[in-house]
Amino acid sequence: MSPQSHPTTTNDAAVNEIRRLIARHKTWDGLFGLLGIVTLLSALLVFATLFGQMLVNGLPHLSWEFFTSFPSRRAASAGILSAWVGTVLVMLVTTLVAVPLGVGAGIYLEEYAARNLLTDIIEINVTNLAGVPSIIYGLLALGLFVYQFGLGQSIAAAGLTLALLILPVVIVATREAIRTIPQNIREGAYACGATKWQMVAHHIIPYSLPGIMTGVIIGLARAIGETAPIITIGALTFIAFLPPSPFGDAEHLLSFEWLLAPFTVMPIQMFNWISRPEEAFQANAAAAGLILVVMTLSMNAIAIWIRHHFRKKIKW
């Protein structure tokens, strides 16, 4: 460092120069901020317009009967009973399959797997799978689940298909969540004499739960709106009955017949209504869309709540 040797006047000039420079850079800062806001607002505006239009068209059509009626050729008496029940049951199967498999795979890859070529290949494939178009999953499922495993065009086949679809999302989310746990937590557990499984079960899983749940919900929110793979495996368009009840008779407390029942889901019901000649069905489609958006939004809300709730419990 050289000692200060400039006269005061030059010094002032230098300071002014720096001030100008800062001001100029701040202008850029401001401009970028403005650009960001404009981008954000235009995205929100598009969403708000679409949602608003759907509200205007669909809201007058929402009634209790809409939820409790089967589809019909008469727009006024058509409802979404078989569609929403189908969506709920398919999502149930998807969750039951995708969560244990995805979380298990994520934990294995992060905590157990040795760093070698095989692990690298698996990792690359999992990441790539997240980008595969959903119709490809549909085609795979048509061959594998529907025909090879003989599940037919059933709720089970659809649930498994969507489970495959969101598996990469769940695995990646699990791994990201686990990576945020500091190494010294693991070392602390080992220092107290914990085995690897104890360390995973008592520390890794509970601490990464908020992140995992967020990933699961994001995956499910994607799956609930999927149409292409479900149509590919053969979901039906007109179905005016419900799958058998999951609660069986006195002999068998739970019945699993519903897994093999034919079904339809909300996006397919919407698609069918949109392509009808009668204009009244367009309003039905808007109302069904509204319900679907509400279903997705409430799933996201649950994700946010879970994240918040579980984070509060973690004390380290």
Added chain:
Amino acid sequence: MNHLASSPAVATIALLTALAVHPSAGAAPPVVKIDGSSTVFPITEAVAEEFQKARKGAVNVTVGISGTGGGFKKFCRGETDIANASRPILKKEMDECAKAGIRYYEMPVAYDALTVMVNPQNGFIKSLTVAELKKIWEPAAQGRINSWRDVNPAWPDQKLKLYGAGADSGTFDYFTEAIVGKVKSSRGDFTASEDDNVLVQGISGDKGALGYFGFAYYIENQKKLKAVAIDAGKGAVAPTPESVENGTYQPLSRPIFIYVSEQSIGKAEVREFVGFYMKSATQLVKEVKYIPLPAKAYTGNLDHLARKKLGTVFGGRNEVGLTIEELMKREAQL
């Protein structure tokens, strides 16, 4: 399975495997499975709805829309009881069914009129000849016929915008065969959609538009569209239920069918459903804006069933310009 319950993954997989091996019989009501053309869908759906109401849930009916081709694929694999078809079964599909040992009853259920439409503000088009339509739609027209004047010098120099059915639909097959003379032969630079409402929107918003689709969509959107009368050499005829019935709306009237599997008809619920279909068709077909066949066509179908007259009268080829009367004569020969 209690000890496994703590591990949902294991439980689920075990359960699904078990189900895959032993499909449950159960006491659920029998299901009549139908799939196929989206053109026939509204009719079959209406019948299914009324049938389920009449049987008070004792029989369930499912209807899918895989398209005529997709519907036959499932039908010939024995996955469905009934196939909805907007054209007769083709040779390839007949072979497929024969290979799987699936025999079937062919039952025409209604007529549809492919309707050619222009924008309501189009003042100079009242009717079009088949030759003019061919000039507009044939593959050679691409790049050459771009305005109405290119079709007929008497018409204004307004840009011609075309709307038509998607290439996978039976409607596209029928229209190209009836107008251009060769199945699937069409110019490619038009707005194609499987969703007819997209076509309705397009034609109603574009002054120079011309397009075609099923009669039901025209009836529901009469205010936004103008139907064109078709002249096949015997004067211009507008598409109406009457002109289809008396066979003058040519060559764009077409019969639509259901195909019933011989194996399935052995099941009481399928036999009952088909009986109900033929009895209620006249009224329900009209209600969903298609053109019903004469009553004797429906009794004829049931008669074929009773006398085990299997197979098709079309020999595996699509045929254009068949009037209801000709169809009836043909079916009677089975």
